[in-house]
Amino acid sequence: xxxxxxxxxxIRDAAARIAPHARPTPILRSARLDALANAELHFKGExxxxxxxxxxxxxxxxxxxxxxATAARGVVTHSSGNHGNALALAAATRGIAAHVVVPxxxxxxxxxxxxxxxxxxxxxxxxxxxxxxxxxxVQRDTGAxxxxxxxxxxxxxxxxxLALELLQQAGALDALxxxxxxxxxxxxxxxxxxxxxxxxxxFGAEPLGADDAARSLAQGTRVTSVVPDTxxxxxxxxxxxxxxxxxxxxxxxxxxxxxxxxxxxxxxxxSELKQVVEVSxxxxxxxxxxxxxxxxxxxxxxxxxxGNVDLAALPW
Amino acid sequence: xxxxxxxxxxIRDAAARIAPHARPTPILRSARLDALANAELHFKGExxxxxxxxxxxxxxxxxxxxxxATAARGVVTHSSGNHGNALALAAATRGIAAHVVVPxxxxxxxxxxxxxxxxxxxxxxxxxxxxxxxxxxVQRDTGAxxxxxxxxxxxxxxxxxLALELLQQAGALDALxxxxxxxxxxxxxxxxxxxxxxxxxxFGAEPLGADDAARSLAQGTRVTSVVPDTxxxxxxxxxxxxxxxxxxxxxxxxxxxxxxxxxxxxxxxxSELKQVVEVSxxxxxxxxxxxxxxxxxxxxxxxxxxGNVDLAALPW
Numbered sequence: 001x002x003x004x005x006x007x008x009x010x011i012r013d014a015a016a017r018i019a020p021h022a023r024p025t026p027i028l029r030s031a032r033l034d035a036l037a038n039a040e041l042h043f044k045g046e047x048x049x050x051x052x053x054x055x056x057x058x059x060x061x062x063x064x065x066x067x068x069a070t071a072a073r074g075v076v077t078h079s080s081g082n083h084g085n086a087l088a089l090a091a092a093t094r095g096i097a098a099h100v101v102v103p104x105x106x107x108x109x110x111x112x113x114x115x116x117x118x119x120x121x122x123x124x125x126x127x128x129x130x131x132x133x134x135x136x137x138v139q140r141d142t143g144a145x146x147x148x149x150x151x152x153x154x155x156x157x158x159x160x161x162l163a164l165e166l167l168q169q170a171g172a173l174d175a176l177x178x179x180x181x182x183x184x185x186x187x188x189x190x191x192x193x194x195x196x197x198x199x200x201x202x203f204g205a206e207p208l209g210a211d212d213a214a215r216s217l218a219q220g221t222r223v224t225s226v227v228p229d230t231x232x233x234x235x236x237x238x239x240x241x242x243x244x245x246x247x248x249x250x251x252x253x254x255x256x257x258x259x260x261x262x263x264x265x266x267x268x269x270x271s272e273l274k275q276v277v278e279v280s281x282x283x284x285x286x287x288x289x290x291x292x293x294x295x296x297x298x299x300x301x302x303x304x305x306x307g308n309v310d311l312a313a314l315p316w
Numbered sequence: 317x318x319x320x321x322x323x324x325x326x327i328r329d330a331a332a333r334i335a336p337h338a339r340p341t342p343i344l345r346s347a348r349l350d351a352l353a354n355a356e357l358h359f360k361g362e363x364x365x366x367x368x369x370x371x372x373x374x375x376x377x378x379x380x381x382x383x384x385a386t387a388a389r390g391v392v393t394h395s396s397g398n399h400g401n402a403l404a405l406a407a408a409t410r411g412i413a414a415h416v417v418v419p420x421x422x423x424x425x426x427x428x429x430x431x432x433x434x435x436x437x438x439x440x441x442x443x444x445x446x447x448x449x450x451x452x453x454v455q456r457d458t459g460a461x462x463x464x465x466x467x468x469x470x471x472x473x474x475x476x477x478l479a480l481e482l483l484q485q486a487g488a489l490d491a492l493x494x495x496x497x498x499x500x501x502x503x504x505x506x507x508x509x510x511x512x513x514x515x516x517x518x519f520g521a522e523p524l525g526a527d528d529a530a531r532s533l534a535q536g537t538r539v540t541s542v543v544p545d546t547x548x549x550x551x552x553x554x555x556x557x558x559x560x561x562x563x564x565x566x567x568x569x570x571x572x573x574x575x576x577x578x579x580x581x582x583x584x585x586x587s588e589l590k591q592v593v594e595v596s597x598x599x600x601x602x603x604x605x606x607x608x609x610x611x612x613x614x615x616x617x618x619x620x621x622x623g624n625v626d627l628a629a630l631p632w
Contacts, residue, residue: 026342047590267627274363274592274623307590311583316627 003148003242005187006157008195014061014157015164021060021093025049025162027169028304030272037288039295042170046162047277047307051117054162054305055086055149058184061158062147063090071096073143078124078131080106080114081234082306083149088119099144101134103127109310150184151240160188166301167196174298179283179305180204180213180254181235183243189303190250203294204247204254205283207232207262213239214254217247231259231315234280234306255287255294262286263315269304279315281305319464319558321503322473324511330377330473331480337376337409341365341478343485344620346588353604355611358486362478363593363623367433370478370621371402371465374500377474378463379406387412389459394440394447396422396430397550398622399465404435415460417450419443425626466500467556476504482617483512490614495599495621496520496529496570497551499559505619506566519610520563520570521599523548523578529555530570533563547575547631550596550622571603571610578602579631585620595631597621 006014028043046054063075074097077087084100091098098119102111103126115121124134138144147155162185167173176193180186186204193200206213209230215223222244228236239247247254257265266282269275281304288295288302322330344359362370379391390413393403400416407414414435418427419442431437440450454460463471478501483489492509496502502520509516522529525546531539538560544552555563563570573581582598585591597620604611604618 052590270592270627271625274368276586276590276592309587311586311630311632314627314630 002153003151003240004153005242005246006153006160006191008191010153010157011160011164011188011192011195015161017064018057018060018158018161021090022057023048023050024165027166028273028275032272033268033285037295038292039288039297040299041288042166042173042299042301043273044162044166044301044303045275047275047281047304051082051086051089052306052308053082053086054159054185054303055082056089057161058155058158059083059086059090059147060093062152062154063094063096065154066145070145073145074099075147076101076135076138076142076144077147077149078135079149080110082308084119085110085114085117087147088114088117092118097144099138099142101131101138103131107310110308150182150237150243156184156188156243158188159185160192162303163189163192164196167193170299170301172197172299173200173301175201175203175295176301177203177205177284177287178303179235179280180206180239181280182237183213183239183247185303185305186252187243187246190246190252194250202250202252203287204252205287206254206256207235207283208256208258210236211256213244213247214256216244217254232262232280232283234278235283255291257283257286257290261290265289267316275304276307276309277304278306278309318469319467319556320469321558321562322469322476322507324507326469326473327476327480327504327508327511331477333380334373334376334474334477337406338373339365340481343482344589344591348588349584349601353611354608355604355613356615357604358482358489358615358617359589360478360482360617360619361591363591363597363620367398367402367405368622368624369398369402370475370501370619371398372405373477374471374474375399375402375406375463376409378468378470379410379412381470382461386461389461390415391463392417392451392454392458392460393463393465394451395465396426398624400435401426401430401433403463404430404433408434413458413460415454415458417447417454419447423626426624466498466553466559472500472504472559474504475501476508478619479505479508480512483509486617488513488615489516489617491517491519491611492617493519493521493600493603494619495551495596496522496555497596498553499529499555499563501619501621502568503559503562506562506568510566518566518568519603520568521603522570522572523551523599524572524574526552527572529560529563530572532560533570548578548596548599550594551599571607573599573602573606577606581605583632591620592623592625593620594622594625
C-alpha cells in the first residue's frame with residue numbers, strides 16, 4: 001500500500017536519508033507575538049527550506065528511497081505548487097528526470113521556478129481528471145515513479161522529519177500545531193512527535209472554507225463534499241484517507257480559521273518576525289490567537305510551512 | 317566635539333557595552349542571488365535586530381555611555397523613524413526616560429511602536445526648525461541628553477559594531493556595502509572594517525533622488541542643496557560633516573541607484589531570502605546588480621539595515 005502510514009523508524013530513516021540535501025531550518029521567536037498569544041511560540045521556519053517550503057523533505061525522501069533502476073526512469077507528479085517544485089529540486093540532487101504535470105492557467109512565476117529547478121513540464125486541462133490522465137500517460141511513456149503530494153508513505157515520512165528537528169532544537173514542548181491540507185505534513189508530524197513524546201498535544205489549523213478534515217473528524221467518516229473556497233492555496237486539497245487515520249489515531253484537534261483571521265495573522269508574522277511566509281502558513285498563528293485558552297502559558301511548536309508568495313497579488 | 321569620529325577602540329568598547337542588550341544578527345545567504353550577482357553575498361540581517369533595525373546598536377551605545385547622573389535625566393531625539401524607536405528601546409534597557417520629538421503627520425503605526433517601547437512623544441510642526449526648537453525645549457525642561465541619529469560619536473561607534481560582528485561571522489571579505497543616509501552607519505562601519513582589514517573595499521549605496529553624499533565626494537565639498545525625492549524614507553537625511561569626512565578618509569565609493577532599481581531589488585530580497593526588509597535596505601543589492609564588474613567573483617558583505625515596513629503601502 002503506497003499510502004500506508006509510516007512508522008516512527010521510517011521517519012528516523014528519512015531524516016538520515018535527506019540530511020545531505022535538506023537544510024536544517026531555524027527556530028524563530030518574537031517577544032511581541034509571545035505576548036499577544038500569552039504563550040511561548042517556537043516557530044519552525046520551513047519557508048527557509050530548499051525550494052521555500054517543507055515539501056522538499058518529503059520529495060527528497062521519496063527520490064532517495066528509490067532503487068537505482070527505478071530512479072533511472074525518473075519521477076512524476078501533478079502539482080503547480082510547492083510539491084512540484086520540491087520534486088524537481090529533489091530529482092536534481094540525484095541527477096534523475098522529474099516530470100511535473102501542470103494545469104493550463106497555473107501561475108507563470110511558479111511554472112518558471114519549477115522549470116528553473118530542472119523539471120520537464122507537461123501541460124493539461126485544469127481538471128482533476130485531466131491531471132490524473134496526463135500523469136498516467138507520462139508514467140506509461142517513461143516508466144517514471146509517481147510521487148503523490150501527500151498520500152505517499154515516503155512523503156509523509158519525509159515531512160515528519162521536521163518534527164524530529166524541531167523537538168531537538170526547542171526541547172520539550174507542550175503543544176505542536178501545523179496547517180492541514182491533504183494531511184501529509186500533519187500525519188508525518190503526528191507520528192514523529194508522538195514517537196518522541198506521547199504526551200504532546202497536537203493541533204491542526206484548517207481554513208473554514210476547506211474544513212473537510214475538521215468535519216471528517218467530527219462526523220467519524222471522511223467528508224469529500226467540501227468545495228474549497230479559501231485564499232489558502234496550499235490547503236485546498238481534501239485530506240487523504242490514511243492521513244485522516246493518523247489525525248484520528250493521534251488525537252489531532254483541528255481548529256478552523258476564517259480567511260480574515262489568517263490574513264491578519266500573516267501580517268503579524270511579516271511585521272513582527274520579518275519573515276515572508278505564505279498565507280497558508282499563517283493559519284497556525286490565527287488558530288492560536290483564536291483559541292487563547294488552549295495555548296496560554298504553554299511552550300508551543302508552530303510550523304511555518306512555506307514562503308512562496310506572489311508579491312504582486314498579496315491578500316490584503 | 318559631540319560628532320567627532322570614533323576610533324577603532326571606541327567601536328570595540330561599544331561592542332562590549334551593548335552586548336548584554338543587542339542581538340547578534342544572522343548572516344543570510346541565497347544561491348539564486350549569488351548567481352544573479354556572480355558573487356558571494358553575505359547578507360547581515362539587521363532587520364532582525366531589536367526594534368527591527370541596526371539603529372538599536374547606536375542608541376544603545378549612547379544610552380549606556382552616559383554617567384549615572386546624566387542618564388537619570390533621560391535622553392531626547394527627534395525622529396519618527398527607526399532611530400526614535402531604537403532610542404526608546406535602549407532607554408528602557410537602562411530604565412530611564414526617552415523623549416522623542418515627532419512631527420505632525422508622521423505614520424501612526426510608527427508612533428504607536430515608539431510609544432509601545434515606552435517613550436514620551438512630543439509633537440511639533442513638520443519642519444526641521446520646529447523639530448530642533450521642540451528638541452531644545454525638551455532639553456531645557458528636562459535636562460535630557462540629546463542623542464542625534466548620526467552626527468554623534470557614540471551612535472557612530474555603536475553602528476560600527478555590526479561590522480565587527482559581520483567580519484567575525486563571515487571571515488575575510490573582499491568588499492562591504494551599506495546604504496548611505498546621514499552616514500552614521502557608513503562611517504562607523506568604515507572605521508570598524510578598516511580597523512580589522514585596511515585592504516577591504518568599501519561601498520555605499522545612495523538613492524539617486526538623495527545623492528548628496530555622492531555629489532559631495534565628487535565635488536570635494538559638502539553639498540547641502542539636494543532636496544530629497546526618493547521612496548527610501550530611511551535615506552533622506554543629508555550626510556553629516558564628520559560622517560562625510562570618514563567616507564572620504566576610508567575611500568568609500570558611493571553608487572547611486574534609481575528607485576525602480578531599488579524596488580526590484582527589494583522584491584528579490586523578499587522572494588529569494590524570504591525576509592521582510594524595508595526599501596532603504598534594498599539599495600545595496602540594487603547597487604551590486606547595477607555594477608556587476610565591481611563585485612564579480614568577490615566575497616561581499618551586504619548590510620540589510622531594517623525591516624520596518626508599512627504592509628498597507630508597499631512601493632510596487
